Amino acid sequence: MELAIVITVVVVALAFDYTNGFHDAANAIATSVSTRALTPRIALTLAAVMNFVGALLGQKVAHTVADTLDISADDAKNALVIVLASLLGAIVWNLVTWYFGLPSSSTHALIGGLVGAALAAGPDLAVVRWHTIIDKVIIPMVISPIVGFCLAFLVMLAIMWIFRNRPAAKVNRGFRGMQTVSAAALALGHGLQDAQKTMGVIFLALVSSGHADESDGLPLWVIVCAAGAISLGTYSGGWRIMRTLGRKIIHLDPPRGFSAEAVGASVLYTTAYVWQAPISTTHTITSAIMGAGATKRISAVRWGVAGSIVTAWVLTFPAAGLAAAAAYEVLRLVFGV
Template structure:
């Protein structure tokens, strides 16, 4: 096996490890509210989320194309190994930040960790970063999606409260507990649609860098299958620390508010994927929607101190993952004895 092929295999392996960590890091996105309201048991919720994540990965390739286009690597003859090291360092930076935030139970964005890692490694290597793509497809949606998620969930919950204002509260909540099964499934499907594709885009970037695919080729079926399986397995492994933060520490949700937040978040995921081709953070979207739906009780019901620490993690994710990736680029540069 020549050195370039060995590096391609190594990068694909690391990408699938990232996909797995993405799955268990973000498992809470789809099921925390359903579990906390007792609409679903933890294992049933995880199994459903794993299956829907797998299916969602096959629904499109728009996000994968956006991710592979955030940096412009030189894959010409003689530069393959250097290009692959850039991709590997970006992935390792994202994995490191994912594990740090998972350990502390902070629902940060795996998506922004990945893109931040790629950008950090690219800058360290002197590689061109496509800032227009970063601003249009990453930064603006990063700001807009949580704001919209908060506002829309707040309004949807107000509408639910008005529509069912004269109904028996116990029966209403029991009905929404059943409805949460559907909204949680929709959320998990959207998570697979968004996040599995990000790994597909990185794997394809590695194949192009190694000379095993052309930039205009379609995604190989094995790439889709591998990414779908990895994120599904990671989801099944669970993310209990983050689930506790989303489901209970921000606010104690009831089934109606859980349904409102999941429905709004799922809608945002589908819209940004199919309409804007933007790799948004499922974590940001569902967390802000939970806050918006919860704020209809009263604004003081939301534990804003916890929310503040989550927002801090959001802000830090892109630069910290980038800084770690930049450091690891230099480490990999030495290990692989690149010129």
Template sequence: MDSILLMVIAVVVIALVFDYTNGFHDAANAIATSVSTRALTPRIALAMAAVLNFVGALLGVGVAQTIQGIIKIGEVTTSGDEHDRIHALTIVVAALVGAIVWNLITWYFGIPSSSSHALIGGIVGAGIASATTVEWTTLVDKVAIPMVISPLIGFLGAFLFMTAIMWVFRKANQHKVNRGFRLAQTVSAAGMSLGHGLQDAQKTMGVIVLALVAGGYSDGEDVPLWVIVSAALAIAAGTYSGGWRIMRTLGRKIIDLDPPRGFAAEGVAATVLYVMAMGLHAPVSTTHTITSAIMGSGATRRFSAVRWGVARGIVVAWIVTIPAAALVSILTYFGLAAVIPGN
């Protein structure tokens, strides 16, 4: 087995490890509100989320193609020389390490940062460090603008949706309303899980295709079926392993949710994820979207009901995720370039 193939296999394994960490890091996105309102037990919620993450990952590849278009990895390998291919694969490894390290740091401290933006930061950092062309137009149009817009839509949409729910059920028996929305949250949590798979598993698919292009095993035009299935399985397994630290932050620390507010937050967030993935092929953050939706639905009780100090810390994590992951990626690239022959 030649060195290029071995390195491609190693990169694919690392990418699937990232996908797994994405699953347990972001499991809370889909089910924290349902668990905190006791609509679902934790294990049932995790099992449902894992299955629907897998299904969601099979629904499209538009986001994957956006991810692989952030840097022009193909220009590194135009000569077909073995050294160039090793160099290109080193770039992909550095991108993945940057994302994984930041994921583990934020998971350990229970901070619901974005795995998506950690991966994007890792790719950009590796591209800059290696002097590979970064498609800044794609980064702005497909990443930066949706990154800002999706949480705003999540907040405002959940606020308006919850306001409508409060008006419609203003004279209803509160106990019956809560019981009904607790059942409805099973559907909204399922929608979030499907949207998470649709968005986040595709990002790993995009990185694996980058590795295949770098190794000379793909032209980047299509996403192979085995890539789709393996990414879907990895994120599903990670989801089932759970993300309890972050679940506590989303489900309890931002606001004490009731079933109607949990349903409003999940329903709006899931809708945003579908529209961004299927309509715009934009790799938005499930974490950003559901967190802002929770804040929006919670603010209908009164603005002071939202623990804005916790929310502020989360927003800071959002802001620093891309540059932090990029920095780790840059350091990793230079470290690997110094020890791997061909760089």
């Protein structure tokens, strides 16, 4: 029975990784597609390849995710049910926000699911490491969108000043070409961040059930499977969310698309390698798009749409947590823990 639950956890984790890919595919390519720098299919192919490569470049974020909970190893079956419930809660919220075209955070859905399932299980079975949640999740969750907005605004102002005497058509043509590089960099950062979160959850399940040792690091098969799942999900696309990011917030031109993507990629790399923080790629690129777009004029940003997105951001952590808690109660009965 225990081995069957382990296999189920791995399969569901990879399914979450797949939904993460199609849910967040728009993060890397929406700006390039909306500015016609890349066709949708080429953009998706580029994003899928770079997502796979990025997933192979580090494990620090994965270990941070695995450290969010302290699950008792005395009851391996219950430990696996907690992880499985957290994944189901995150998947439910991903599908809900995808259906409504809202670019919410798969990262915070996953972390919220872990916390919700752990709280439902109780302190005797799982303890939430709140210092990790606050330092590595909550604080970066607040800071990263602010940094993304401000940096994209400043970078775009610099671009406008540097190219102020150049013909607009020529500038747009040049930045349209540069967006291939910035989109690839953003997709690489997305793989570096988001695929590692799934690796961390699988590793947490393996360690809690005694199928892996924490000191040995992530098994190679976990890394490759997570990279492949998010890459396949990315290639299938997320057209609903792409329309929100690429058109509904603001109509982007190539220089603004480039500045948003370049800033978003920089923030993702910095948080992954310096702070090992699992930040939201969705929050980062959306706020960068708003910052770059605000240089046109503040009213150019459709703040009503932005408000709906922010509402989804705020609801993600508790909503995924509640869904995971409900899933835990059902799974507890199903598996008899």
